[in-house]
Amino acid sequence: QVQLVESGGGVVQPGRSLRLSCAASAFTFSSYGMHWVRQAPGKGLEWVAVISYDGSEIYYADSVKGRFTISRDNSKNTLYLQMNSLRADDTAVYYCASGYSYVVDWGQGTLVTVSS
Amino acid sequence: QSALTQPASVSGSPGQSITISCTGTSSDVGSYNLVSWYQQHPGKAPKLMIHEVSKRPSGVSSRFSGSKSGNTASLTISGLQAEDEADYYCWSYAATSTSFYVFGTGTKVTVL
Numbered sequence: 461q462v463q464l465v466e467s468g469g470g471v472v473q474p475g476r477s478l479r480l481s482c483a484a485s486a487f488t489f490s491s492y493g494m495h496w497v498r499q500a501p502g503k504g505l506e507w508v509a510v511i512s513y514d515g516s517e518i519y520y521a522d523s524v525k526g527r528f529t530i531s532r533d534n535s536k537n538t539l540y541l542q543m544n545s546l547r548a549d550d551t552a553v554y555y556c557a558s559g560y561s562y563v564v565d566w567g568q569g570t571l572v573t574v575s576s
Numbered sequence: 577q578s579a580l581t582q583p584a585s586v587s588g589s590p591g592q593s594i595t596i597s598c599t600g601t602s603s604d605v606g607s608y609n610l611v612s613w614y615q616q617h618p619g620k621a622p623k624l625m626i627h628e629v630s631k632r633p634s635g636v637s638s639r640f641s642g643s644k645s646g647n648t649a650s651l652t653i654s655g656l657q658a659e660d661e662a663d664y665y666c667w668s669y670a671a672t673s674t675s676f677y678v679f680g681t682g683t684k685v686t687v688l
Contacts, residue, residue, distance in 0.1 A: 497622075497679075504579070504663075505616075505665050505667075505679045505682070507676075507677040507679055510676060520676075521675055555621060555622075561610045561627075562610065562612035562627040563622070563624060564633075565624075566622055567621065
């Protein structure tokens, strides 16, 4: 059974930083592209970023470009999202998800709340 | 890149068929056969229902089917069941200067 377990969420003040992690298991992590997708409270899904299986291709949504950095460590089967200069509108549940052209599996999400 | 347009809500009685539309542009839905659909129950993570327009993953009921015409993709649920009540989102590869992927606005399906 594929498992994607996010961690690192919490309450953070505007302008501060936070790093999310996603631990993957039960599939060949190094063969899959990975995404971060977020969902603000009561709102729809928003694609955030994608990284190819080997990290050679990375793309971001305009809303986070220049502030967020996606990365991966295939030796640790772990995906990361470094979030800097956080704003109130970054408040959301952040999901890590496997796949590239479409998402195959999703984690359960970690809540990030940006508030003073 | 604007979100793909979906109806806010669709409803049907048990056993009926419903169709959810997902309208994009020639830069996303119209240019690539990379539309996928996700089901999300309240408080849960989304689940892949259809990928690459019409392909159904193993384990997904054959009552779910997908199609595309021009800039609009569609998800049809036949033989509607109570468990199908959920939010549904389409997603497309876009590869524009402003976004690589784009979600739909989401549709709440209600089983009457």
